[in-house]
Amino acid sequence: MDVDRLRADTPGTARVVHLNNAGSALPPRPVQEAVQRHLAREAEIGGYEAAAEAETALARPYDAIAALINAAPGEIALIENATRAWDMAFYAMRFEAGDRILTARAEYASNYIAFLQMAKRTGAVIEVVPPDNSGALDVAALEGMIDSRVKLIAITHVPTNGGLVNPAEAVGRIARANRIPYLLDACQSVGQMPVDVEAIGCDMLSATGRKFLRGPRGTGFLYVRRSMLEALDPPMIDLHAATWSADGEYTLRPDARRFENWESFVAGRIGLGVAADYAMAIGLEAIRDRARMLAERFRTGLRGIRGATVQDLGAVRSAIVTFTLDRLPPPAIKAALSARGINVSVSGLTSTRLDMAARGLEQVVRASPHYYNTEAEIDRALEAIAAL
Ligand SMILES: *Cc1c(COP(=O)(O)O)cnc(C)c1O
Secondary structure, eight states: OOHHHHHHTOGGGGTOEEOBTTTOOOOOHHHHHHHHHHHHHHHHHOHHHHHHHTHHHHHHHHHHHHHHHTOOGGGEEEESSHHHHHHHHHTTSOOOTTOEEEEETTOOHHHHHHHHHHHHHHOOEEEEEOBOTTSSBOHHHHHHHOOTTEEEEEEESSOTTSSBOOOHHHHHHHHHHTTOOEEEEOTTTBTTBOOOHHHHTOSEEEEESSSTTOOOTTOEEEEEOHHHHTTOOOSSOOTTTEEEEETTEEEEOSSGGGGSOSOOOHHHHHHHHHHHHHHHHHOHHHHHHHHHHHHHHHHHHHHTSTTEEEOOOOSSBOSOEEEEETTBOHHHHHHHHHHTTEEOEEEEGGGSHHHHHHTTOSEEEEEBOOTTSOHHHHHHHHHHHHHO
């Protein structure tokens, strides 16, 4: 990987040490330019006219994302963020009293809140698969929980609040063997590491554009396996998702775009396609290896700082590093680093309540390097932390 070239292609690296790629990454120049070019065309010739002119670029995100996750273009829906993408799949399922939804301890708040609403509406029950010794989902425990009342397995691949990678493929084998629908929140893993829906065996997968994929804000996507499409009834439909085919009838689109809605951030969609192509041109394995190497360097450095505690769980670690300092609360650490041009974020209890509460944590600092960061930047952040 030619890191110097990739940094030259990322204007933000000249200004900040950006260790907040789990929040929103610095976009590469081609993404930024594609968005700006389209916005300019909208202003010059009109929004519909600019979209008509950009037909090829607008078709690209479906093909690019399909290639990125080893799906077919007809299995991809472009949706404004990962949460709505996930919602469109989840709320398309039908639950009855006593149906079981299995999830993992570090499930993302928005997903869990949706489980709670569904439980309230239908009497479905939410059950949390316990973690193994490493903190990741315990695959044997999951297997032991399976019965005919399990209607959905929904887990997060890489939690928002820490470095663990859940065993998504092992979960997929259990879901497939028992014919249970499997919804994977891949918001933090897409763009950070290879994600292959065939290897994982998930039926539905959601992700966002702006995080490790380096796309524009306000973009995301949903994958729905073709064999699953007819079993799902989209919770909301419009004249794009369906056609008003006779006075008293509508016909749903045959592909995953039945989960989309008509109006969207067109420039963002174009940018999302560029971002997916950009990631694939670099290679997701190379991206994963370098991002993990930088994260591991960060963890090692933190362990050498008195009063610092690395809070990451998991046997397999992602590029998300979380930590605390004995005498300084996470928001103060974030502010102090920000004053030195270093971007990190704070992850709080209410984003992943079950996991944080079980570990007695209110807040952690989250530092999330990407492949375009450097060893020198990691060391600069570590020096700044040590000085605190
Ligand atoms: C950020 C995040 C989301 C939400 O993504 P949005 O695009 O903000 O809706 C979902 N799940 C996880 C694990 C996340 O980290």
